[in-house]
Amino acid sequence: MKFSLVIHASPFSAQTSSTAYRYAKCLLDEGHQIFRIFYYGDGVLVANQQITPPQDESNLLTAWQALAEEHALDLVVCIAAAVKRGILDENEAKRYEKPNANLASGFELSGLGQLAEAIAVSDRVVTFGS
Amino acid sequence: MKFSLVIHASPFSAQTSSTAYRYAKCLLDEGHQIFRIFYYGDGVLVANQQITPPQDESNLLTAWQALAEEHALDLVVCIAAAVKRGILDENEAKRYEKPNANLASGFELSGLGQLAEAIAVSDRVVTFGS
Amino acid sequence: MSAKKSILIINQSAPYGSSNGRESLDLALTCSIFEMPVSLLFVGDGLYQLINNQSPEQLQMKKHEAMLSALPMYDIDQIYVTAEDLSENDLTENDLAMPVTLIQRDVIASLIQQNDSVLTF
Amino acid sequence: MSAKKSILIINQSAPYGSSNGRESLDLALTCSIFEMPVSLLFVGDGLYQLINNQSPEQLQMKKHEAMLSALPMYDIDQIYVTAEDLSENDLTENDLAMPVTLIQRDVIASLIQQNDSVLTF
Amino acid sequence: MTLHVINKTPSNLPLYHRMLNGLSAGDGILLIEDAVYAGLSAHQALFEGLPIDIKLGALEADIQARGLTHRLSPTFTLVNDKAFVQLSCEHDKVVSWY
Amino acid sequence: MTLHVINKTPSNLPLYHRMLNGLSAGDGILLIEDAVYAGLSAHQALFEGLPIDIKLGALEADIQARGLTHRLSPTFTLVNDKAFVQLSCEHDKVVSWY
Numbered sequence: 001m002k003f004s005l006v007i008h009a010s011p012f013s014a015q016t017s018s019t020a021y022r023y024a025k026c027l028l029d030e031g032h033q034i035f036r037i038f039y040y041g042d043g044v045l046v047a048n049q050q051i052t053p054p055q056d057e058s059n060l061l062t063a064w065q066a067l068a069e070e071h072a073l074d075l076v077v078c079i080a081a082a083v084k085r086g087i088l089d090e091n092e093a094k095r096y097e098k099p100n101a102n103l104a105s106g107f108e109l110s111g112l113g114q115l116a117e118a119i120a121v122s123d124r125v126v127t128f129g130s
Numbered sequence: 131m132k133f134s135l136v137i138h139a140s141p142f143s144a145q146t147s148s149t150a151y152r153y154a155k156c157l158l159d160e161g162h163q164i165f166r167i168f169y170y171g172d173g174v175l176v177a178n179q180q181i182t183p184p185q186d187e188s189n190l191l192t193a194w195q196a197l198a199e200e201h202a203l204d205l206v207v208c209i210a211a212a213v214k215r216g217i218l219d220e221n222e223a224k225r226y227e228k229p230n231a232n233l234a235s236g237f238e239l240s241g242l243g244q245l246a247e248a249i250a251v252s253d254r255v256v257t258f259g260s
Numbered sequence: 261m262s263a264k265k266s267i268l269i270i271n272q273s274a275p276y277g278s279s280n281g282r283e284s285l286d287l288a289l290t291c292s293i294f295e296m297p298v299s300l301l302f303v304g305d306g307l308y309q310l311i312n313n314q315s316p317e318q319l320q321m322k323k324h325e326a327m328l329s330a331l332p333m334y335d336i337d338q339i340y341v342t343a344e345d346l347s348e349n350d351l352t353e354n355d356l357a358m359p360v361t362l363i364q365r366d367v368i369a370s371l372i373q374q375n376d377s378v379l380t381f
Numbered sequence: 382m383s384a385k386k387s388i389l390i391i392n393q394s395a396p397y398g399s400s401n402g403r404e405s406l407d408l409a410l411t412c413s414i415f416e417m418p419v420s421l422l423f424v425g426d427g428l429y430q431l432i433n434n435q436s437p438e439q440l441q442m443k444k445h446e447a448m449l450s451a452l453p454m455y456d457i458d459q460i461y462v463t464a465e466d467l468s469e470n471d472l473t474e475n476d477l478a479m480p481v482t483l484i485q486r487d488v489i490a491s492l493i494q495q496n497d498s499v500l501t502f
Numbered sequence: 503m504t505l506h507v508i509n510k511t512p513s514n515l516p517l518y519h520r521m522l523n524g525l526s527a528g529d530g531i532l533l534i535e536d537a538v539y540a541g542l543s544a545h546q547a548l549f550e551g552l553p554i555d556i557k558l559g560a561l562e563a564d565i566q567a568r569g570l571t572h573r574l575s576p577t578f579t580l581v582n583d584k585a586f587v588q589l590s591c592e593h594d595k596v597v598s599w600y
Numbered sequence: 601m602t603l604h605v606i607n608k609t610p611s612n613l614p615l616y617h618r619m620l621n622g623l624s625a626g627d628g629i630l631l632i633e634d635a636v637y638a639g640l641s642a643h644q645a646l647f648e649g650l651p652i653d654i655k656l657g658a659l660e661a662d663i664q665a666r667g668l669t670h671r672l673s674p675t676f677t678l679v680n681d682k683a684f685v686q687l688s689c690e691h692d693k694v695v696s697w698y
Contacts, residue, residue, distance in 0.1 A: 001689055006379070008283075010140060012215050013172045013260070013400045015633050016607065016698075018440065022661070026681040032689075041283055042143045045175070050216030052226045057214075058441040080286075084187075085142050086180030086232070096182045100230040102216070112290040119377050120265050120296060124688055127379055129607070129698035130143070131591055136500070138404075143279045145535050146509065146600075148319065152563070156583040162591075171404055188320040210407075242411040249498050250386050250417060254590055257500055259509070259600035270695075272618065274511050276567050277536030304614050305511045308539055308568065316567035325569070350544035355573075369624045372602055378695045391597075393520065395609050397665050398634030425516050426609045429637055429666065437665035446667070471642035476671075490526045493504055499597045513614045 003027055004035045004118035009130035010042035011060050017046055020128035021063055028071050036074045036118040037064075039107075042130065044082045047075075049104035065106040079109040133157055134165045134248035139260035140172035141190050147176055150258035151193055158201050166204045166248040167194075169237075172260065174212045177205075179234035195236040209239040266297040268375035271306035275324035276316060281309045284381035285327050292334040299338035300331070301371060302360075306381075307345045312357040325357045332358075340371065387418040389496035392427035396445035397437060402430045405502035406448050413455040420459035421452070422492060423481075427502075428466045433478040446478045453479075461492065503528040505593035509535040509600050512545045521599045522552065530557040530589060532581060538564045543575045561586060601626040603691035607633040607698050610643045619697045620650065628655040628687060630679060636662045641673045659684060 005024060009016035020037075027034060039047060051061045068075050082103070083092055089103040103109060119125050135154060139146035150167075157164060169177060181191045198205050212233070213222055219233040233239060249255050269288055273280035284300075291298045302310055314325040331339065341360045346352060353360065363371075372378055390409055394401035405421075412419045423431055435446040452460065462481045467473060474481065484492075493499055506521050506529060518540070521531070531549075533540055540548060541560045549558060559581040565571055574580070581589065590596050604619050604627060616638070619629070629647075631638055638646060639658045647656060657679035663669055672678070679687065688694050 003688075010143070010172055012211075013140070015398050015440070015442075018442075019607075019633060022439075022681055023684065026685050030682060030685050032685065041279060042140055042172070045215065048216035050218055050223075050228050050230065050232060052213045052216065052218070052222075052228065054210070054214060056443070080184070081142075081283075083182045084184060085175065086178035086182065088180055088182070092182075093180075098180050098182065100180065100232065102180060102230065102232065112287055113294065115287065116291045116294040116296060119267060119291065119379075120294065124694055125377050125379070126605075126688060126694045127696040127698075129380060129696050133590075145277050145319070145321075148321075149509075149535060152583055153586065156587050160584060160587050162587065171400060187322070211404075242408055243415065245408065246412045246415040246417065249388060249412065249500075250415065254596055255498050255500070256507075256590060256596045257598040257600075259501060259598050272615070274536045274539065274568075276564070277509070277511075304618055305513055305536070305539075308511070308536075311569040311573075313569040313571070314567060315569070315571075318563035319567045321567070348544065349539075349542055365621055368618075368622045372622050372695060373624050376693070378602075378693060380696055380698065393517070395634045395637065395666075397662070398607070398609075425520055426611055426634070426637075429609070429634075432667040432671075434667040434669070435665060436667070436669075439661035440665045442665070469642065470637075470640055472640075486523055489520075489524050493524050493597060494526050497595070499504075499595060501598055501600065515613065516611045 001123045002033045002035050003124050003126065004122040005037045006115065006125065006127045007037065007039050007043035008041045009128060011046040014130050016128045016130060017043060018060055021060060025067060034073055035122045036076055036114065038115045038118055039077045041081055044077045044085055044087055047077045047104050047107040048087050049102050061104055065104065068106045075107045076110050076114045077107050079111055082109055131253045132163045132165050133254050133256065134252040135167045136245065136255065136257045137167065137169050137173035138171040139258060141176040144260050146258045146260060147173060148190055151190060155197060164203055165252045166206055166244065168245045168248055169207045171211055174207045174215055174217055177207045177234050177237040178217050179232050191234055195234065198236045205237045206240050206244045207237050209241055212239055264296050265376040267291050268299045268301060268371055268378045270378065270380045271300060271302045271309060272304045273381060274305040274308040276319060276321060280381040281324055282327065288336055289330060289334050292336050298336050299340065299371065299375065300336065301340045303342060303345060307341060307349065310356045310358065312355060328357055385417050386497040388412050389420045389422060389492055389499045391499065391501045392421060392423045392430060393425045394502060395426040395429040397440060397442060401502040402445055403448065409457055410451060410455050413457050419457050420461065420492065420496060421457065422461045424463055424466060428462060428470065431477045431479065433476060449478055503593045505530045505532060505589050505596045507532045507534055507596060507598045508537045511536045512540040512548060517599055518548055525554065525556055527554040530559065530593060532586065532589060533560040535564055538568055538570055541570060541574045541578045546575050546577060601691045603628045603630060603687050603694045605630045605632055605694060605696045606635045609634045610638040610646060615697055616646055623652065623654055625652045628657065628691060630684065630687060631658040633662055636666055636668055639668060639672045639676045644673050644675060
């Protein structure tokens with residue numbers, strides 16, 4: 001089946017983002033297709049390349065990146081939510097004259113239309129809320 | 131009187147961080163002293179210099195910076211909470227081999243001891259929780 | 261994009277205190293631009309988003325009531341509120357910023373059943 | 382640093398679902414290092430932090446129960462739980478990971494009164 | 503004397519019960535942010551029958567934002583930011599319920 | 601047929617009531633994260649007297665993490681990640697209550 005996930009919750013103060021990762025991994029293990037993962041609200045914070053978890057904790061950012069690389073996942077970060085949270089790709093850093101692009105590789109900034117499309121074309125949409 | 135504030139909440143998904151700012155400003159207007167403002171948990175996210183709010187929204191980061199400059203405020207960001215959220219000063223960026231320091235100017239990374247000290251020496255400690 | 265899927269957005273959060281209300285409206289408008297039929301249910305604390313005479317000037321935040329007023333322009337007119345939530349807050353339809361469809365709480369299950377996708381905020 | 386102030390930390394959050402529990406323990410240990418008298422109250426959902434036999438291996442998270450076991454080493458031994466919270470969850474002291482002081486709920490007001498600072502998590 | 507500051511809607515009933523249960527004589531309650539909805543007349547049962555006399559306030563900026571200016575129960579005093587600061591000084595400590 | 605996934609403790613009673621109120625025949629409930637505490641025997645009154653037959657599950661990883669393996673009410677089935685995915689397919693849609 002074709003799934004899309006929406007992730008709202010902060011990856012740092014809530015368990016939800018990590019539950020979503022386990023669910024996504026299991027979907028793929030079971031042979032399902034993930035059309036898109038859409039990060040919204042504080043969920044976008046996982047895409048900051050500067051994230052440095054303590055050594056004895058799991059790293060959700062690198063986990064998502066590895067999963068995306070292995071399965072060519074479409075990881076879309078809501079651009080409006082990201083820019084106001086200080087997560088910028090090259091274009092946005094230039095546009096707003098900020099010193100650094102810090103969007104982690106493997107993620108892409110885009111608009112809510114990507115979520116609407118995901119809802120339209122997926123068999124199941126699963127929300128991971130805060 | 132001597133106040134310290136503890137700010138836990140995400141500045142993006144909760145109103146609390148903005149309530150704390152109004153409260154701090156009013157404390158100073160009323161002639162009180164702010165010993166320290168301690169950012170903890172998702173509260174540290176306000177200290178990312180890349181933050182770019184939409185033009186028609188208020189900018190909490192620059193508001194804190196201006197208030198700190200005017201009143202020589204001690205804005206302390208919990209270092210453990212900040213590093214795991216990808217907010218690094220020069221030292222931490224170097225230590226963890228990350229490309230950029232992105233801690234906004236006017237803020238300082240330090241440990242929980244700074245909060246313990248603030249509790250010990252302040253007449254009032256006010257928590258702004260998520 | 262494939263055949264139009266209907267979407268129900270369930271709003272359970274008060275305005276201003278969290279950003280959920282704004283994020284749900286942004287999504288509702290976007291889905292409507294993509295010509296997906298959108299219904300909005302305001303339930304529990306979500307009812308508070310609709311209370312009229314909001315003036316958030318001191319908070320320096322956007323007026324939620326004004327964002328709601330965009331809904332009819334996007335042809336979103338299926339806006340549901342339960343009679344039970346109104347009465348538990350001693351409010352009536354006159355307290356609300358816009359016309360809504362009043363339903364009984366036990367109709368929610370069929371709203372969920374009828375729509376292809378349900379998102380909660 | 383001035384005279385020792387006593388601090389009461391009120392824990393109202395379940396473990397794992399949010400980071401509140403861990404953040405409160407980190408603060409408790411730090412205050413103790415600074416020789417401030419620390420009391421911990423686990424109330425409401427906070428009681429769940431103390432349930433024994435936790436195994437978060439699948440979640441790849443630190444075992445909250447293990448973090449609690451550091452408290453006695455830091456001389457934090459004022460750990461309060463209400464009898465009402467236990468009974469509302471059909472739990473007893475045998476279900477808990479460490480010895481606690483059982484109080485009645487109406488003692489909380491005096492705990493708040495007695496301490497110089499009260500922080501909630 | 504403690505100032506109890508709460509910021510969640512009254513649907514968080516256990517949070518309100520914990521706060522009410524933590525009250526001593528002379529304490530005050532201040533509703534801020536989403537808690538101001540607890541100032542609606544419909545929710546006054548929450549605050550009735552307290553064994554002691556407690557001052558009840560609600561933060562003006564939040565009341566206005568949410569359209570509650572003419573809907574606030576008369577048992578609550580409107581508290582502006584300046585009065586919030588003053589209440590923080592008049593009480594020995596501030597406890598936040600969230 | 602809808603799979604209702606909830607992730608908050610049972611002290612969020614209005615959230616549980618909204619979910620229960622949204623149930624139709626054939627629906628399922630899955631407790632995840634902090635919601636697994638609703639699987640304690642003490643909280644089974646929440647799920648009694650539903651007018652229709654509803655399958656009740658609780659996510660195994662969250663049950664184990666929180667020490668509830670031997671404390672889960674027998675009315676709940678342990679659901680591992682694989683079974684969570686399977687339930688998501690067997691139902692027409694997934695609604696998250698948070």
